[in-house]
Amino acid sequence: MLVLEKVVKYFNKGTINEVLAINKLDLIVERADFITIIGSNGAGKSTMLSCMAGTIIPDAGRVVLSDRDVTTWPEWKRARYIGRVFQDPLKGTSASLSIEENLALAMRRGKMRGFAAGVSRQDRDHFRDRLKELGLGLENRLKDQVGLLSGGQRQALTLLMATMVKPEVLLLDEHTAALDPKTAQQILELTQQVVEAQKLTTLMVTHNMRQAIALGNRLVMLHQGEVILDLEGEAKRSLTVDDLLQQFYAIRGETLSSDRLLLG
Amino acid sequence: MTWYAFSGALEQGFVYGLMVLGVYITFRVLHFPDLTVDGSLPLGAAVASVCITNGWDPYLACVPAMLAGFVAGMVTGILNTKFKILHLLASILTMIALYSINIRIMGRPNMALLNQEIVLDPLFALGLTQAVAGPLLFGVLAVAVVGGLIWFLNTELGQAMRATGDNPQMITAQGVDTHKMIIAGVGLSNALVALAGALVAQSQGAADVNMGVGVIVAGLASVIVGETLFGARSIGRRIVAALLGSVIYRLAIALALSLKLGAFSFTPSDINLITAILVVLALVSPQLKQKVQARARS
Numbered sequence: 001m002l003v004l005e006k007v008v009k010y011f012n013k014g015t016i017n018e019v020l021a022i023n024k025l026d027l028i029v030e031r032a033d034f035i036t037i038i039g040s041n042g043a044g045k046s047t048m049l050s051c052m053a054g055t056i057i058p059d060a061g062r063v064v065l066s067d068r069d070v071t072t073w074p075e076w077k078r079a080r081y082i083g084r085v086f087q088d089p090l091k092g093t094s095a096s097l098s099i100e101e102n103l104a105l106a107m108r109r110g111k112m113r114g115f116a117a118g119v120s121r122q123d124r125d126h127f128r129d130r131l132k133e134l135g136l137g138l139e140n141r142l143k144d145q146v147g148l149l150s151g152g153q154r155q156a157l158t159l160l161m162a163t164m165v166k167p168e169v170l171l172l173d174e175h176t177a178a179l180d181p182k183t184a185q186q187i188l189e190l191t192q193q194v195v196e197a198q199k200l201t202t203l204m205v206t207h208n209m210r211q212a213i214a215l216g217n218r219l220v221m222l223h224q225g226e227v228i229l230d231l232e233g234e235a236k237r238s239l240t241v242d243d244l245l246q247q248f249y250a251i252r253g254e255t256l257s258s259d260r261l262l263l264g
Numbered sequence: 265m266t267w268y269a270f271s272g273a274l275e276q277g278f279v280y281g282l283m284v285l286g287v288y289i290t291f292r293v294l295h296f297p298d299l300t301v302d303g304s305l306p307l308g309a310a311v312a313s314v315c316i317t318n319g320w321d322p323y324l325a326c327v328p329a330m331l332a333g334f335v336a337g338m339v340t341g342i343l344n345t346k347f348k349i350l351h352l353l354a355s356i357l358t359m360i361a362l363y364s365i366n367i368r369i370m371g372r373p374n375m376a377l378l379n380q381e382i383v384l385d386p387l388f389a390l391g392l393t394q395a396v397a398g399p400l401l402f403g404v405l406a407v408a409v410v411g412g413l414i415w416f417l418n419t420e421l422g423q424a425m426r427a428t429g430d431n432p433q434m435i436t437a438q439g440v441d442t443h444k445m446i447i448a449g450v451g452l453s454n455a456l457v458a459l460a461g462a463l464v465a466q467s468q469g470a471a472d473v474n475m476g477v478g479v480i481v482a483g484l485a486s487v488i489v490g491e492t493l494f495g496a497r498s499i500g501r502r503i504v505a506a507l508l509g510s511v512i513y514r515l516a517i518a519l520a521l522s523l524k525l526g527a528f529s530f531t532p533s534d535i536n537l538i539t540a541i542l543v544v545l546a547l548v549s550p551q552l553k554q555k556v557q558a559r560a561r562s
Contacts, residue, residue, distance in 0.1 A: 053437075079439035086433070094427040094434055101423050109439045113420040145497060161438070 001201055002029040002169050007051055007061035009044075009225075021047040022058070023225035029169070034195055034202045034216035038209060038244075044225040045205045049173050052203070054078040066168055080110030083162030083200075085155065085175040092158030095147030099138060099157065102146055103127045106161035130160055134190065152183035156190055163194050170195065172204040176211075188215070209241045221248065265522045268395060273518035275398035277511030278406040279463050280482065284490075284510040285409055286456035287483035288503065293417070294429040294449045299355040300340045301457050301483060303362025304333045305476040308458025309465035310369040313377055316466070322383045326462045333458020334451040336362060341447035366473045374472040382466035398467055405463075409456065410507050414500045425449050426499070478536045485539050486510040488546040 009022040022044045029035060039045050050056040051063060054075035063071045070078055086092050093102050104119045104127075124142060131139040134156050138149075146154060155175060162170060172191065176184035192215060195202050206212050212219055219236050221229035221244070228251050231239060265273075283305060290298035308329040315325035336358055343354035367373055387397035416422045427435040428445040436442055457479075465471040490509020494501065520530050520538060530538070 074441070076436045076439055076441045079437050082437075084437045091431070091433050092437070094430040096430045097423065097427060102427075104420070105423055105427055105435065105438050105440075108420055108424075111439075113424050113440070115416075115419045115421060118418050118420050118423040 001031045001033070001066060002052065003027070003062075003064040004048070004051065005062040005064065007048075007058045007063065009047055009051060009056060009058050013059070021225055022051065024061070025222075025226060027220070027227060029201060029203065032199050032201055033218055034200075035204070035218045035220055036212040036216045037203060037205045037220050037222065038207070038212045039222035042224075043222040045222055046173055047225075048222065049171050049203065049205060052169065053082055053084055053171055081168040083109075083165075083167030083170045085158050085162050085170075085172045087174040087177050089151035089155040089158070089178060092161065093146045093149075093154050096145060098143050098145055099131075099149075100124060100127055100142040102157065102161060103130070103164065106164040109165045111165075130164070134160060150183075152179055152187060155179060155183075155187050159187065159190060159194060163198060163200065166198055166200070168201060170200045170202040172202065174205050174207060177207060191215075209244055213239050213241065213244070223248075223251075265518055269518045269522060270515070271395040271399055273514040274511065275402055275467065277514035278399060278402035278507075279460055279467065280479075280486070280514065281402075281406040281460075281507045281510035282409055282463070283457045283460035283479060284483050284486040284506050285406075285413055285503065286453040286460070287480065288487050288506040289413075289453040289456075290450055291484065291487060292429075292502070292506075293426055294446060294453075296344070296351050296429070296446060296450060297355070298337075298340060298450055298453060299352065299480050300336055300358045300362070300450070300454055301355075301480040302476040302478070303359035303366070304336045304454040304457045305461035305464070305479050306366050306471065306473050307336055307362050307369075308333050308461030309471035309475060310366045310375070310461075310473070311458070312462030313375045313465050313471040314369055316377060316380050316382070317375070322381050322385070322466060326383075326459055329458045329462035330455040333461075334455040336458070337451035337454030338447050340454075341443075341450040344450075345443035345446050363473060370471060370473070373474075374470055376470045377466060378469055382469075383463060384467065394467075402463065402467075406507055410503055414503050417499050417503070478539070481536070481539050481543060482513065485543050485546070486513040488543060489513050489516075492546060 004025055004027040006024045006026060007022050008024055011019045011021050025044070025048060037045050037048070047056060051058050054070070054073055054077070057072060061071070062069055065078070065081055084092070094105070097105070100119045100123070104123055107123065127142060128139040136153055136156055138153065138157065146157065149157065159175070175191070176187050179187060188211065191204070194200070202216070204215065213236070217236065218232040219229070219239065220227055229247055283301065287298070287301060290296045311332045312325040312329040315328055316322055340355045340358040343349045343357060344351045349357070384394070384397050384401060387401055392400070417426060424435060424440045425445050425448070427438075428440065428442045428449070432442045461476070464475065486509040487506050488509070489512055490505035490507070491502070493512065494505035494508055517535055517538070521532065523529060
C-alpha cells in the first residue's frame with residue numbers, strides 16, 4: 001500500500017547544524033492498517049509523515065504509494081491520494097471561507113476544478129448529512145465562516161474534509177495535541193469512528209502512550225530516525241505503558257526521555 | 265464642486281474601479297501585494313493606443329491590452345513562485361521592466377489619440393456629452409466586471425483561489441497547486457488593470473509611460489475606503505464595496521481639489537501625498553482604536 005524504502009532526510013545538510021532526521025527508514029504499511037506512531041522529541045515522527053505527504057522530499061530512498069513511485073511528486077499532486085489533519089487546528093481549514101465552501105473544496109480533492117459553481121444545492125444536502133455525523137450542530141451553520149468556529153470544531157471539520165473523498169492513506173500528525181483534554185477525546189473518538197467506517201489506511205503520530213496503545217492495530221516506535229519497535233496483533237493488544245518503557249530500555253540501553261511523552 | 269468635476273470624478277471612479285478590482289484580487293484575495301500595477305496600467309494604455317492608431321476597433325483593442333496585462337501579471341507570479349523572489353520585489357522588477365517595454369511598444373514615451381476612434385464614440389454619436397457618456401459606459405462596464413468577478417470567485421476555481429490566499433497549506437492538502445493559482449490570479453488582476461489603462465488612455469486622449477505612477481496606492485486607498493464604509497463578510501459585498509470605494513475615493517479627491525482655504529488650495533500634484541496619508545490613517549486606525557479603548561478601560 002504505502003512503502004518507505006531506505007528513506008534518508010538530513011536537515012541543514014552541510015552546515016554545523018546538520019541533523020540526521022530520518023536514517024535509512026524502512027516501513028511497509030498494509031491496506032487498512034491503523035498505525036500509531038510514538039517516539040520522543042526529534043525521533044523523526046513528523047518528518048516521516050512529511051516525507052509521505054510530500055511536504056519534505058527525502059535526500060535518498062523511495063516513497064511508493066499503491067505501486068506508484070511518488071518520491072519526487074509535489075505535495076499538491078500527492079494530495080489526490082492522501083488525506084491529512086495537522087496538529088494546529090487552524091491549518092486544515094480556510095478561515096475566511098464558509099463551512100460549505102471548505103467542504104466543497106475538499107470534495108474536489110484530486111479532481112479537476114473548473115468554472116462550475118463551487119457549492120450546488122445537492123452538495124448542501126450531502127454536506128448536512130455528513131456534518132450531522134459529527135454531532136456538533138454544524139449542519140445548521142453551512143454559511144458561517146470557519147473562522148468563527150472553535151479549535152475542536154475546526155479539527156472535526158478538517159477530519160471530515162480529509163475523508164470527504166476516501167483517501168488511500170490518512171495522515172494524522174498529533175491532531176489532538178493542541179486541544180483541551182475533553183475536546184481531544186471527542187476528536188479521538190471521531191477519528192476511530194471515521195477510520196473504522198471507511199476502513200481507512202491510517203498513520204497517527206501521538207505523544208500519548210495510552211492513546212498509542214488504545215488505538216489502531218499496529219504500533220511503531222521511532223528513535224533517532226529509525227523504527228525500533230513495530231508491534232501488531234496480539235503483541236500490541238496486550239501491551240502496557242510499562243512494557244513500552246521497558247522495551248525501549250532493552251533495545252536502546254537508555255531510558256526513554258519523557259520530555260514530551262505523556263504517560264497518562 | 266461643479267457638475268463637470270462631479271461627472272469627471274464619477275467617470276474616473278468607474279474606469280479606475282476596474283484597476284481597483286484587480287488590486288482587490290491580489291491584495292485581498294491572494295494576500296499578494298502586487299506593484300506590477302504601476303507598469304501594467306500604462307502597458308494596457310500603450311498596447312491599446314498602438315492598436316487604435318493602426319486602425320483597430322477601439323473595443324477590440326482592449327483585448328490585446330488585457331492579454332498583455334495578463335502576461336505581465338504572470339511574469340510577476342512566476343518570479344515569485346518558481347524563482348522564490350519575495351512578492352513585493354518580484355512585482356517591482358516587473359514594473360521597472362515594463363517602463364522600458366512600454367516605451368518600446370509605443371516607440372516613444374507618450375502617444376496621443378486625438379482624432380482617433382475611441383470607445384466613447386458610439387455614445388457621442390447618440391448625442392451624449394463626455395460628462396454623461398463617460399460615467400455611463402465605464403459604469404456599465406465596471407458593474408459587468410463586478411458581476412463576473414463575483415461569479416468567478418464562487419466557482420470551484422475561484423474558491424480554490426480564495427483559499428490559496430487564505431491558507432496555502434490547507435489548499436495544498438486539498439490537491440491544489442498554489443503556484444498555478446497565484447500565477448493565474450496575479451495575471452487576472454493585471455489583465456483588469458491593463459483594461460483600465462486602455463480605457464483611461466482613450467478617455468484622456470493619450471497614453472503616457474508615466475500614467476501609472478502611484479496608481480497602486482490609489483487602488484489600495486479605494487479598497488480600504490470601500491472596506492471601511494461597506495465592509496461586509498460575503499465575498500460578493502466585498503467586491504461591490506471595492507468598486508464603490510473607488511468612486512468615493514475619486515469624489516473625495518475632487519472635493520479636496522475644489523476646496524479653497526483662504527489663499528491655499530490643493531493642486532493635482534498634492535493627490536499622492538493626500539492618498540498616502542489616507543492609506544496610512546486607514547491602516548493605523550484599527551491599532552489606534554484598540555489603544556484608545558485599552559486606555560479608556562484602565
